[in-house]
Amino acid sequence: MGVEGIGARVVRKEDKRFITGKGRYVDDIKLTGMTHAHFIRSPHAHAKVKKIDSSAALKMPGVVAVLTGQQLVDDKVGNLICGWAITSKDGSPMKMGAWPAMAPETVRFVGQAVAVVIADSKNLARDAAEAVVVDYEELPAVADMQSAIKAGAPQLHPEAPGNQVYDWVIGDDGAVSAAFSKAANVVKLDVTNNRLAPNAMEPRAAIADYDAAEEHFTLYTTSQNPHVARLVLSAFYNIAPEHKLRVIAPDVGGGFGSKIFIYPEEMVALWASKKVGRPVKWTGDRTEAFLTDAHGRDHVTHAEMAFDANNKIIGLKVKTYANFGAYMSLFSSSVPTYLYATLLSGQYNIPAIHAEVIGVYTNTTPVDAYRGAGRPEASYLIERLMETAARQLKVDPAALRRTNFITQFPHQTPVIMAYDTGDFNASLDAAMKAIDYAGFANRKAQAKSQGKLRGIGVSCYIEACGIAPSKAVGSLGAGVGLWESAEVRVNPVGTIEILTGSHSHGQGHETTFCQLVADRLGVPISQVSIVHGDTDKVQFGMGTYGSRSAAVGLTAILKAMEKMESKAKKIAAHALEASEADIVIENGEFKVTGTDKAIAFPMVALAAYTAHNLPDGMEPGLKESAFYDPTNFTFPAGTYICELEVDPGTGKTSFVNFVAADDFGRLINPMIVEGQVHGGLVQGIGQALLEHAIYDANGQPVTASFMDYAMPRADDVPSFNLSHTTTLCPGNPLGIKGCGEAGAIGASAAVINAITDAIGKNNLEMPATPDRVWRTINAA
Amino acid sequence: MYQTTYHRASSVDEAASLFGKSSEAKFLAGGQTLLPVMKQRLASPSDVIDLAKIKDMIxxxxxxxxxxxxxxxxxxxxxxxxxxxxxxxxxxxxxxxxxxxxxxxxxxxxxxxxxxxxxxxxxxxxxxxxxxxxxxxxxxxxxxxxxxxxxxxxxxxxxxxxxxxxVPAKAGYAKMRHPASRFALTAVFVAQTKSGEIRVAATGASQSGVMRVGAIEAALKANWSPSAIDSVNIPASGLLADIHGTADYRANLVKVMAQRAVAAAG
CATH class of the missing domain: 3.30.465.10 (Uridine Diphospho-n-acetylenolpyruvylglucosamine Reductase; domain 3)
Structure with missing residues (x-):
């Protein structure tokens, strides 16, 4: 692998600028003549906007304009879209209400923008915003799904009667009914998957710069996928055609899904920049992030699992209500359907599955993909069910899982996914060994003698990553293809620029992608740079989410590298007067195999550009590109086991040990993989113990600051004990599965299974706050 | 934040004098409450008088x-x-x-x-x-x-x-942290003075702010040990309740934290 090749623990190239404060984020960019936007947001969860009086604000110092939702309508700026069409079980398309970037008539969640002040400074804009008088007529609001679906509930959108977006089904209802009719045991479980606020470290921001002479826009934005942003802004929002819109996503401080989507603020900034004739900057603050960044999760589910007399699962039925908030965000519709229900087979051989998902509007912040996106909800449900079943059937939880593991691959589940490879016993074995599962009973007894309740919890997760084969997702309603593109540019002196449609916002692509090049050519990674995040530099790309950048994005780079190497070999063979088939690449040289004849890679590059002595008919230059469309999803899987103690006096949970045995296929940089797993586990633990975005009955957010919303901190989580088992993914040449979301997908069930084991009661919702655990312990 | 005038006082007298000259002044010490409130535009003092650099006050x-x-x-x-x-x-x-x-x-x-x-x-x-x-x-x-x-x-x-x-004969503190803010969800300080008086105070529990807990003081006066608190009844009425802790839970925490504080005090 070489010291910087695939598998090496290379220190991250990008960290020098991040750690020394030299990163360049959207808010760091200052343009000449730049104005600042401050949005006026609804304090009500549901209200009519009767009148907006901006006359006083317009007279205030430094105010350039006050723009309203009605002006957006007048200028025919399009509404926000949802890019994945879901069809209900009755054949009808999903029912969507319009989402204008600023509300001209009706606001439907606290924080929805109704107007924007553009001024010479951020503070002046904020001053003037206080002088804008908005006359609201409050309407009854509904914040929780159970209330929203009841007859007589306040209605959000006339297009969606009963606040229902869709009623979607997957699987074979008849087969499931047959299985349940012959079941020896049925296990039932109700679970709530709590709503989370994503909280990337960098709040969202945008700068729009309109060049009237060229009729051209430049948008700097905190995006995980700038090309998709340009596509959507051009094709649906009537902002500008693609060749007149450049989108730049520079350094971005974390996304976790929340920066995939197009939000009202960047649309308004673009439109406003043209209206006022100056660049417009908006930087959200933390409160705006809590109110307007798309939230995650928020499911309420009833599930039943049928077992035969040998404890084999024979059927699963699931009914889930999914909260979408007040509007359908860009990919929201796909999250509780094709990213959730297709993973309900877990790691288990389940012959019959049926799931029904009802999407619901409420007067809350829109909900969309958040690290894991549907797969954490599926994994949590299945792993809570397995634990519940083990307790009910009185068998060891690990043994019950083993009894039901899929062991033959490929494996077609009843819910679309065809698992390509895996070894679920191997990861379970590794995790059980790492935590000394056999010795737990003794440790539990010891803890009991000290007044502590000790528990152990297993979670065997599987996810579908490497998103995604374009044809497959197209057939399921996706509005885009999910391939990736790459370009390899070799400069005349042999340095290399890799242009990629993947976007790095913390993942370390500037290091890992270089490692592939170093691995293939034997050049140091200092000779390679990664170019991403700019639609003028990179022709197209689908961005970073769904643990796809290595499995899909890096494979695209590999394909482009192979093309480049093929041409370079021809040049080298010509120069060395050898056969192309005899050329091998070693340590930065092109060699004639079995001889000492060689030419250094920079000389090959120079030859390509001088073009003095190229093979007949060959074009000069050394630059190749590739589009790579995966043939299947990838299926990272693993086992997490958590051991913890509960203090019966306070209900407080303390970790004793947390082991993770993951199968991610081939690892490019194990250090970066470990960082990804750590971050994911912390988010999973955060969901299990701490985090919950809560609204009161009137739709007022209760957790809109870090004083109330409990983000996990370093001392809330244990040191993690990580290991890897490996089955190479057969779907891509590098054998990569993806590692970005696993921790967030698998961790929460391990924690709740362990707490419920400790306290001896099975019903416990997330987050398992000390109060909630204490009340569960003391419940009759 | 609204416009404000910042003053760095070099003595207590100077700080008091500056306060007297201003219409709506606020004293600033560590700024852990005042500054966030000002940033949110929920406070708009005309003048902020910084006390944190006065040497005699450190x-x-x-x-x-x-x-x-x-x-x-x-x-x-x-x-x-x-x-x-x-x-x-x-x-x-x-x-x-x-x-x-x-x-x-x-x-x-x-x-x-x-x-x-x-x-x-x-x-x-x-x-x-x-x-x-x-x-x-x-x-x-x-x-x-x-x-x-x-x-x-x-x-x-x-x-x-x-x-x-x-300086007391014995003292102990036990705190259940609020998971988000790190204030006290409920915390109890117990002390036995050198003259033998028992004083117990709880914070984070009462709707009226910090409070003495007479029932626990009485129990500890009879028997300075954690188990003495077992039989004390702390009513939930008048206690705080929020998403991180119900009033019942806080009533329990008053007892449990008091017991742990006594154990820590020895």
Whole structure:
């Protein structure tokens, strides 16, 4: 692998600028003549906007304009879209209400923008915003799904009667009914998957710069996928055609899904920049992030699992209500359907599955993909069910899982996914060994003698990553293809620029992608740079989410590298007067195999550009590109086991040990993989113990600051004990599965299974706050 | 933040004088409450008078049976003070639990008690230890100082200069942290004075702010041990309730934290 090749623990190239404060984020960019936007947001969860009086604000110092939702309508700026069409079980398309970037008539969640002040400074804009008088007529609001679906509930959108977006089904209802009719045991479980606020470290921001002479826009934005942003802004929002819109996503401080989507603020900034004739900057603050960044999760589910007399699962039925908030965000519709229900087979051989998902509007912040996106909800449900079943059937939880593991691959589940490879016993074995599962009973007894309740919890997760084969997702309603593109540019002196449609916002692509090049050519990674995040530099790309950048994005780079190497070999063979088939690449040289004849890679590059002595008919230059469309999803899987103690006096949970045995296929940089797993586990633990975005009955957010919303901190989580088992993914040449979301997908069930084991009661919702655990312990 | 005028006072007298000249001045100590509130535009003082750099207001001193902490001393300095750790280790421990490192490097004892947040740590220590609040005008017993939520006996423009704590025979502090804010979800300070008086104060529990817990004091007077508190009944009525803790839960925590504080006190 070489010291910087695939598998090496290379220190991250990008960290020098991040750690020394030299990163360049959207808010760091200052343009000449730049104005600042401050949005006026609804304090009500549901209200009519009767009148907006901006006359006083317009007279205030430094105010350039006050723009309203009605002006957006007048200028025919399009509404926000949802890019994945879901069809209900009755054949009808999903029912969507319009989402204008600023509300001209009706606001439907606290924080929805109704107007924007553009001024010479951020503070002046904020001053003037206080002088804008908005006359609201409050309407009854509904914040929780159970209330929203009841007859007589306040209605959000006339297009969606009963606040229902869709009623979607997957699987074979008849087969499931047959299985349940012959079941020896049925296990039932109700679970709530709590709503989370994503909280990337960098709040969202945008700068729009309109060049009237060229009729051209430049948008700097905190995006995980700038090309998709340009596509959507051009094709649906009537902002500008693609060749007149450049989108730049520079350094971005974390996304976790929340920066995939197009939000009202960047649309308004673009439109406003043209209206006022100056660049417009908006930087959200933390409160705006809590109110307007798309939230995650928020499911309420009833599930039943049928077992035969040998404890084999024979059927699963699931009914889930999914909260979408007040509007359908860009990919929201796909999250509780094709990213959730297709993973309900877990790691288990389940012959019959049926799931029904009802999407619901409420007067809350829109909900969309958040690290894991549907797969954490599926994994949590299945792993809570397995634990519940083990307790009910009185068998060891690990043994019950083993009894039901899929062991033959490929494996077609009843819910679309065809698992390509895996070894679920191997990861379970590794995790059980790492935590000394056999010795737990003794440790539990010891803890009991000290007044502590000790528990152990297993979670065997599987996810579908490497998103995604374009044809497959197209057939399921996706509005885009999910391939990736790459370009390899070799400069005349042999340095290399890799242009990629993947976007790095913390993942370390500037290091890992270089490692592939170093691995293939034997050049140091200092000779390679990664170019991403700019639609003028990179022709197209689908961005970073769904643990796809290595499995899909890096494979695209590999394909482009192979093309480049093929041409370079021809040049080298010509120069060395050898056969192309005899050329091998070693340590930065092109060699004639079995001889000492060689030419250094920079000389090959120079030859390509001088073009003095190229093979007949060959074009000069050394630059190749590739589009790579995966043939299947990838299926990272693993086992997490958590051991913890509960203090019966306070209900407080303390970790004793947390082991993770993951199968991610081939690892490019194990250090970066470990960082990804750590971050994911912390988010999973955060969901299990701490985090919950809560609204009161009137739709007022209760957790809109870090004083109330409990983000996990370093001392809330244990040191993690990580290991890897490996089955190479057969779907891509590098054998990569993806590692970005696993921790967030698998961790929460391990924690709740362990707490419920400790306290001896099975019903416990997330987050398992000390109060909630204490009340569960003391419940009759 | 709205426009404001910042003053860095170099003495208590100068600070008091600056306050008198301004229409709507606020004193700034560690700024852990005032600055976030100003950033959110929920406070708009015309003038901010910084007390944190007044040399006479910083330091921890032990003398005889009294530990004196000057008002602008940070939580970090109290937590790491040899004098505090020797005289009243429970007090240094309390300071080490306030907020997070960033808060402890900035926040001050004077700022904390002047704000009198119902879930702040220090008020419990002052009340349980029968401390005296020294101002530029007078001395106020802790029992007279705290007047309910965010309210104190301080008069307009009055500046806390120090807090003096009688060194107790025994003292202990136990805190259940609020998972988000790191204030006290409920915390209890117990003390046995050198004259044998038992004083117990709980913070984060009552809707009226820091409170003495008479029932626990009585139980401990009869028998200074954690188990003495087992049979005490703490009613949930009048206790705080929020998403992180119901009133019943806080009532339980008052007992459990008191037991752990007694165990820690020895």
């Amino acid at each position: 330091g921890v001193e032990a003398s005889g049976d009294t530990l004196t902490i000057k008002a602008a001393t940070t939580h970090y300095d109290v937590a790491t003070s040899d004098a505090a750790k020797k005289a009243i280790p429970a007090l240094a421990y309390l300071a080490s639990l306030i907020g997070d490192p960033a808060v402890r490097y900035r926040g001050t004892i004077g700022g904390s008690i002047a704000n009198n947040d119902p879930a702040a740590d220090y008020p419990a220590a002052l009340l349980a230890l029968d401390a005296t609040v020294k101002t530029n005008k007078r001395s106020i017993a802790a029992g007279d100082f705290f007047k309910g939520l965010f309210t104190t006996a301080l008069e307009d423009g009055e500046i806390i200069t120090a807090v003096s704590f009688p």
